Amino acid sequence: MKIAFLFPGQGSQFVGMGKDIVDIYPQAKQVFEEAREALGFDLERLCFEGPEKELGLTINTQPAILATSVAIWRVLQQAGIQPDFVAGHSLGEYSALVASQVLSFEDAIKLVRARAQFMQEAVAEGSGAMAAVLGLSEEKIVNLLHSLHIEDQVFIANLNCPGQIVIAGKKEPVEQFQAQAQDIGARCILLDVSVPSHCPLMNSAGKRLEERLCSVQINQPQIPLINNVDAKILTEQREVLPSLVRQISTVLRWEESMRILIKEGVELFVEVGPGKVLSNLLRRIDRQAKSLSAGDRAGLQQVLSLLC
Numbered sequence: 001m002k003i004a005f006l007f008p009g010q011g012s013q014f015v016g017m018g019k020d021i022v023d024i025y026p027q028a029k030q031v032f033e034e035a036r037e038a039l040g041f042d043l044e045r046l047c048f049e050g051p052e053k054e055l056g057l058t059i060n061t062q063p064a065i066l067a068t069s070v071a072i073w074r075v076l077q078q079a080g081i082q083p084d085f086v087a088g089h090s091l092g093e094y095s096a097l098v099a100s101q102v103l104s105f106e107d108a109i110k111l112v113r114a115r116a117q118f119m120q121e122a123v124a125e126g127s128g129a130m131a132a133v134l135g136l137s138e139e140k141i142v143n144l145l146h147s148l149h150i151e152d153q154v155f156i157a158n159l160n161c162p163g164q165i166v167i168a169g170k171k172e173p174v175e176q177f178q179a180q181a182q183d184i185g186a187r188c189i190l191l192d193v194s195v196p197s198h199c200p201l202m203n204s205a206g207k208r209l210e211e212r213l214c215s216v217q218i219n220q221p222q223i224p225l226i227n228n229v230d231a232k233i234l235t236e237q238r239e240v241l242p243s244l245v246r247q248i249s250t251v252l253r254w255e256e257s258m259r260i261l262i263k264e265g266v267e268l269f270v271e272v273g274p275g276k277v278l279s280n281l282l283r284r285i286d287r288q289a290k291s292l293s294a295g296d297r298a299g300l301q302q303v304l305s306l307l308c
Contacts, residue, residue: 006270021297091112118204138159159253210245279291
């Protein structure tokens with residue numbers, strides 16, 4: 001049976017994530033100890049106790065989700081469960097790169113902390129926005145952007161699943177799009193994020209990230225990885241750095257990525273990290289696809305029971 005591990009991105013965080021797993025698995029606890037050494041502060045306490053507002057800051061959220069996901073992956077790895085493919089949603093791509101042994105955990109957690117800082121500094125606080133558009137096709141969204149003459153200020157950011165597309169850009173034009181979309185019968189929900197990811201407003205962040213990536217050891221993938229920007233299977237070391245640089249300012253092709261994995265014969269998708277966002281998206285992409293979430297102790301033990 002072919003298995004894919006899916007790693008969640010920003011928005012899946014919650015206070016207490018990973019605690020019930022860390023409490024009983026020493027290898028998961030070790031990940032947070034490594035995170036403390038790498039970052040110089042107690043990430044475990046922030047994840048388990050909050051406060052929620054501080055955990056929700058991009059510069060904290062990104063390393064927190066990475067650490068939680070890697071902690072759960074370490075339990076699966078040490079149980080001998082090896083996926084055939086890995087993929088991660090936005091930030092989750094860094095967790096997937098750790099699982100594929102492309103990046104060390106220490107390098108990855110430092111990178112995502114820096115990535116979050118670069119993203120936050122690329123756009124003044126409060127000047128950017130993202131919104132989930134429900135009920136409009138990609139073509140209709142593009143046409144509406146053109147009709148409003150804001151196609152150079154608002155961009156398609158995430159192609160998540162049928163009927164759900166995320167846009168990103170400058171705040172006022174995003175709100176203008178939201179009002180017009182609702183007038184024609186679509187739902188458009190502003191997202192609680194502090195930066196407009198996966199759009200050209202992040203170009204300067206991408207350049208800074210590239211400089212940082214050039215100083216990091218990038219290894220040959222040991223497990224094929226589906227990248228976000230091309231929905232392509234990466235198997236070569238040289239493909240990783242440019243893919244990560246482009247990812248920060250380019251549309252995320254999640255639906256297409258999942259369809260490739262299904263075409264490759266994946267029979268079980270395991271969400272490795274907090275929440276069930278990716279499992280829910282997968283159901284909307286293909287109702288026949290089987291998925292499990294290992295985001296809490298009960299879900300993790302279900303996966304272990306099935307695959308060990």
